[in-house]
Amino acid sequence: DARVTQTPRDKVTEMGQEVTMRCQPILGHNTVFWYRQTMMQGLELLAYFRNRAPLDDSGMPKDRFSAEMPDATLATLKIQPSEPRDSAVYFCASGIGQGRAFFGQGTRLTVV
Amino acid sequence: GESVGLHLPTLSVQEGDNSIINCAYSNSASDYFIWYKQESGKGPQFIIDIRSNMDKRQGQRVTVLLNKTVKHLSLQIAATQPGDSAVYFCAEIYNTDKLIFGTGTRLQVFP
Numbered sequence: 749d750a751r752v753t754q755t756p757r758d759k760v761t762e763m764g765q766e767v768t769m770r771c772q773p774i775l776g777h778n779t780v781f782w783y784r785q786t787m788m789q790g791l792e793l794l795a796y797f798r799n800r801a802p803l804d805d806s807g808m809p810k811d812r813f814s815a816e817m818p819d820a821t822l823a824t825l826k827i828q829p830s831e832p833r834d835s836a837v838y839f840c841a842s843g844i845g846q847g848r849a850f851f852g853q854g855t856r857l858t859v860v
Numbered sequence: 861g862e863s864v865g866l867h868l869p870t871l872s873v874q875e876g877d878n879s880i881i882n883c884a885y886s887n888s889a890s891d892y893f894i895w896y897k898q899e900s901g902k903g904p905q906f907i908i909d910i911r912s913n914m915d916k917r918q919g920q921r922v923t924v925l926l927n928k929t930v931k932h933l934s935l936q937i938a939a940t941q942p943g944d945s946a947v948y949f950c951a952e953i954y955n956t957d958k959l960i961f962g963t964g965t966r967l968q969v970f971p
Contacts, residue, residue: 752903779957781959783961790949790961790963790964791904791949791961791964793958793959793960793961796957796958796959798957803957803958804955804958839903839904841903841904841959843957843959845957846892846953846957847957848894848906848909849894849906849959850906851896851903851904851905852903853902853903854902854903
């Protein structure tokens with residue numbers, strides 16, 4: 749079955765360290781989303797790409813977060829430096845244009 | 861980030877009963893809507909979608925109703941089963957493909 753793959757599944761890091769989360773979208777999908785999920789804020793859209801170009805990253809704290817798509821098979825979300833308030837589950841999703849998005853299993857990030 | 865989250869409303873239903881989960885969306889220009897189901901420890905999973913030129917769509921045991929006048933969506937689950945227990949999110953798409961999630965609702969099914 750085609751699926752969105754996220755790595756790592758779990759990450760524990762110390763405050764101040766760089767964190768990189770990776771996502772392999774479903775082959776052929778041209779839209780990629782990054783979401784953050786916390787109990788307090790629900791599912792927040794951080795950024796999304798179409799055909800590897802960033803369309804909207806207004807949901808990301810610009811000073812520490814960055815999202816890229818080096819190629820069509822890889823999307824990355826980096827946090828540098830990480831802070832305890834960044835602790836959350838980060839989801840990647842992919843889709844085709846204006847259609848349903850398919851989600852990965854998420855990366856659970858804990859910053860201590 | 862854009863979201864409507866916070867305190868999660870909970871719907872408790874008895875197995876075999878019908879469930880109705882409601883959602884208010886924010887943007888009158890949204891033209892496509894999706895319901896997702898999220899089980900513990902997993903990513904959201906697509907259930908059913910509907911375009912703004914429709915007011916009802918049916919799937920297997922699920923029906924989505926759209927009322928554009930009051931910007932309201934509902935998800936109806938027939939003969940609710942224990943496996944339906946999860947958090948349900950509505951999501952809207954506007955600006956072509958920007959997918960924004962609404963407040964989740966926790967569905968608890970008891971025997």
